[in-house]
Amino acid sequence: MESPVDTPRNVASLLLRALLPIAILAAGWWGFSELSQKIEQPPPQAKETRTLRTRVVGVEPIDYPIVVETNAVVQAHNRVTLTSQVRGVVVKVSPAFEVGAYFSKDDVLLEIDARDYRTAEALAKSRLESARSALRLAKLVEDRKLRLVSSNAVSRAEVDAASATREQAEAGVKMAQTDLDLAQLNLERTRVLAPFDGRVQSKGIGLGQMADTNNPLGEIFAVDFAEVRLPVSARQREFLVLPEFSDDPPVEVMLRDGISQASDRQWRAKIVRTEGVLDPDSRDLFAIARIDDPFGRESGDPPLRIGQPVTASITGVVLRDVVALPRAAVRQLDQIVLVRRSDQTLLPTTVHAIWSDAQHVIVDRASVPSDVWLATTPLVYTPEGTPVEIIEGPTSSEAIADTAKVDSESAAN
Known part of the structure; x- marks a missing residue:
């Protein structure tokens, strides 16, 4: 039988067991309530809209004179090995x-x-005098016997013998004269x-x-003019009119120093002929350009030395009504970006080059629409119709290379 003291203890134990789960549930509900509340965040800022920027140049049709660039080495037109x-x-x-x-x-x-050759000349002269004396004697004998044969004082056989002696003397004179000529020639050759x-x-x-x-004595070369053997490819030949015959007009050529690119020296030359065969390896045609007075002895110009590498600029035909695009503005050989003048939006275009050089790519006028500019700033993203902002500043083709870095940074912004 339980005592009165044990009864309250049992009641307290029961209450503790009942209240502990309730307290745990209450604490969990409070924590959930606190953590489930929304945290207020500031509203996101609107994304900044970036506008493409580019420099532009005009694309007006022009007449473009072709200048073909090629490289060669100056050579003497006449080189001789001297021998005695x-x-x-x-x-x-x-x-x-x-x-x-x-x-x-x-x-x-x-x-x-020349002492031996002077002696040989003197001997030859003596032999010639002796031969001439023998000829005079033979002629006298022949003449006397011809007069006597009519009176039968000498036989015909004696006359014939005298004539043969005279002919032999004449041959001796000719031989002696030849020996003298040879001796004199050898004396001159000293x-x-x-x-x-x-x-x-x-x-x-x-x-x-x-x-x-x-044994050779040395090697010499002529200085009245020099020649340059210029290789011309099949592609370049389409835009050149080269002389084929001797009466064809020459073609103007400007030569520059091929060793020092910083040198401003130039020499004028003219293509006077072309070789009759193509190079078996490159299939190039070689055009021969002539430089008068290469060492400047008469003109006073800087000397153009034999063996000097040169860069040649050959005047070609003139392309009529074409568009000259700055090479820096042409991507992947045939891709350009135009800007419509009316709304200043991009117009990517594919072109076909008629001619290209270090500065320009030449295209037909019909391949470029009218009323447009050419974008010269390198642009990575160029969808058609994208509005652009025109950058004020240099717009010539010469300024493109100098401003390419700045333009790239501007386009990114």
């Missing part, structure tokens, strides 16, 4: 026969010991003469050395 026609010791060398020295036609470049106005490229002999017909 007689054998002997070199006894004199002219100051003009030094590497790089100039000389004129018929200048004596060097002399070979003096090596310049065959033209030129310059010494190399020297292979000096004072006291033995000159021989098999």
Whole structure:
């Protein structure tokens, strides 16, 4: 039997057990109520609208003169290896026969010991005099026997023998004269003469050395004019009128220094002929341009040296009624972006190039609509109809390269 003291303890234990779940539920409901309340956030700002910006140039039709660029090396039109026609010791060398020295036609470049050849000339003269004396005697004998044969003082056989002796003497004179001519020619050949106005490229002999017909004395080249062998591709030939025959008019060419791109030196040349065959490897046609007075001896112009690389600009035909697009504004060889003048919206366009060079891409006038500008700023996103803002500033094709970086940043904004 429970005591009175145990009864209140049981009641308290029962109440504690009943209130604990209720307290847990109440705490969970309060936490849920607090966490489920919406947190007020500031309203999102409206996204800033960015407008494409670009520079533009006009696309008016023009007449565009073609200038073909090609590269070559200057070469001498006449290069000669000097050799001696007689054998002997070199006894004199002219100051003009030094590497790089100039000389004129018929200048004596060097002399070979001529004593043996003077002796040979003197002997040949003596033999010629002896042959002439023998001929005079033979003629006298023949004439006397011709007078005596009519009186039967001599036989006909003696006359014939006298005539044969005279003919033999005549042949002896001719032979002696030939020997003299050869001796005199060899004597002249002891003096090596310049065959033209030129310059010494190399020297292979000096004072006291033995000159021989098999050993070269040196190499020289002419300086009256030089030549440049210009390769012209099949594509370039479509826009050039090159001389094919000797009476065809020459084509103007401007040459620039191919070594120093910063040099402003220029030389005028003219294409005077073309080679008759195509290069077997490249299928290029070589046009021969001539440069008069390449070393400036008469004109005073800067010298154009043999072996110097040059860049040639050849005057071609004139393309009529075409549009010249700045090369920097043409993407992927045939893609341009136009801007309609009426509403200043983009008009991407595909074009076909008639001609292109380092500065321009030339297209037919019909391929570009009227009343438009050409966008020159590099644009990544160019959907048709997109409005653009025109950037004020330089609009020439020369300014495109200088402003490309700035324009790209402007287009991104």
